[in-house]
Amino acid sequence: MRLSYPPEIKVIQVPCTGRVDIIHLLNALENGADGVYVAGCLEGECHYRTGNLKAKKRVGYVKKVLAEIGMDPGRVEMFNLSSAQGKRFAEIADEITARIIELGQSPVNKREKAKAAV
DSSP states (O other): OOOOOOTTOOOOOOSOGGGOOHHHHHHHHHTTOSOEEEEEOOTTOBTTBSHHHHHHHHHHHHHHHHHHTTSOGGGEEEEEOOTTOHHHHHHHHHHHHHHHHHHOSOHHHHHHHHHHHO
16 A cells, blocks of 8 residues: 655654654754654654653653744654554644644744845
């Protein structure tokens, strides 16, 4: 079964979501992403034991940072899925895309465009 998700979604595969660091999430937003989500293993089923739990904490931290600087923390999210949940992955991609469209373009992107116009 071939599943599709919005073309705005850029998938970056890593061996484990535990490898996703705070700086990766913040850099994605700084470099033009209007939102970022991390899809990791189901809790308690991480092949690398606690990688997904570490990622969840990091995503939570980034959400707090975004709130502190006045950005909507809903621009960053974490989901736990099994590899057999491809359909759910596509549904989440649609949900996140709809959320980001509702939130609008990232304020970071707007500032960058304003700098470029000067």
